Amino acid sequence: MKKDESISRSIFRVCNVCMMIALMIVCLYPFLYIIFASFSDAAELLKTTGLLLKPAGLSLEGYKAVLNNKDVYTGYANTIFYVGVGTTLNVIVTALLAYALSRKTVKYAKHMMVFIVITMFFSGGMIPTYLVVKNLGLLDNRWALIFPTLVSTYNLIVMKTAFMGIPDSLEESAKLDGANDIIVLFRIVLPLSTSTIAVMVLFYGVSHWNSWFNAMMYLPTRRGLYPLQLILREILINASTDNMMMDSSSGARASLEDVIKYATVVVATVPILCVYPFLQKYFVKGVMVGAVKG
């Protein structure tokens, strides 16, 4: 009986490890494929079918085309602006509001909280929001990608919870020494919440980096303001690699298009993937903070 169980147990273990290895391959391979394909020779890539285990012929043709594409540069610059300025404002406004909501001495804190939480359950919808942005004259304006997403209620609650966890005695003693709320926030509360702030920077930063839909909606005619993701969308999904192809002959067009596509993905994604391993612990932490709160 005992032996039976230990045999079935080892079988289970072996199967489990095999499944995990299969899962890792499935999660990793598509990205390896992109990297291999991006270094491939266009004509060779067209000939190969099935799995790619190394670049098909070696060529930097794709990367040359990407680096000659002005859109990629402006996209990068715009995204850096949206991530940088957007995240900074997000974190400042969220921290200020979270501080106000976390103070027990504030009489209307509860009312403010209700005012905010209502928006989690009900929203006016896409079209009325679009009309608000339009009527404010923000269409085709950089700030249309920053103001309408200034505070995320979820992040606000995470931050408020963190601020509430700081012992009152610290604040009280500071107040006895004549500190006002601004000093309490910047000298006591924020320095004690650096890891929460790191999580906030990450959450807001990543959402700006990945955002494309608002840009598509709010920047109808200003292509020069497009973030990188929208440029990527044109290249990957609308397959408009045309303007990159000006100087190649039309015969090589279709095949070169693929290589350019993959090279663009690599150029747009690798910088972020290189940063992620270092940020991962903050991400995991952030997920946990949210989960505890529910």
Place this chain on the structure above:
Amino acid sequence: MNNIAITPQKKKAGLRMGGLVRELATNKYIYLMALPGLLFYLIFCYGPMYGAIIAFKDYAPAAGILASPWVGLENFKQFFTGMYFTRTLFNTLLLSTYQIVFGFPAPILLALLLNELQGKYFKRTVQTITYIPHFVSLIVISGLIIDFTMRDGIINDIIAIFGGGRSNLLMRPEMFRRIYVISGIWQEIGWGSIVYLAALGGIDSSLYEAARIDGAGRIRQTWHVTLPGIMPTIVVLFIMQIGKVMSVGFEKVMLLYSPATYETADIISTFVYRKGIEEANYSFSAAVGLFNSVINLILIFAANTLSRKINETSLW
């Protein structure tokens, strides 16, 4: 506000104002700090809620919201009787249901399997690698899906090896939901398992010992100790999932669908986008959007009530 209204000695309007002013004065920095954030909510959350009344009007941008004529439920009637109502509602609910039935249990299963792994480094490696798809932007993910499901893409290569015919999978309406759900699992399985793994780590190990002494095997231990241990987490995440039913993967559908697959892929939110932003049919699409929001609200409350009854766990 309640206290002030109820306490008899403060009934006078002047006194009430005095209280407000005093409170604002004592905590002036606090309210100043809250101001930018509250303005954001007022303009970009309550503004659209007010703007949603155009669903009951025939909104003309030149006239503005107030001056546009009321039309009652005309826009809703047009939607409910139109040919797109059943299609978009059905597609939204079906896509969400598939997502929940197949997508929701996947991370739980992964967490249970990861929990059984022996080597610490192996476990960590599996986790790190399965997070990757979550970190890559949706545009890139969708580009990949489009590429791999093309006629000469990898997935078709694999189908061909097993003797199947090649086709552009994303152009086949009957494949859309499958592609959407399977790729969704691939994207989120690793990331989604984090929360469950943490919950698993929190289970008291003496419970397992007790179960073992009572003669429970591994499977019974999982059933009687592990699952009840992570049930509260499951319930909370499930309610949150239900709250997303009506807004199911709007961006991903936008990126993956095409007129060829509208039949199964067109959901309410994508319909709103096409009608509202592309065709500038503001009032009609606002009505459709409002319908969506209301259904969503009902679903959240229903899920919460249900879980409070069954599990005594709820969000509020």
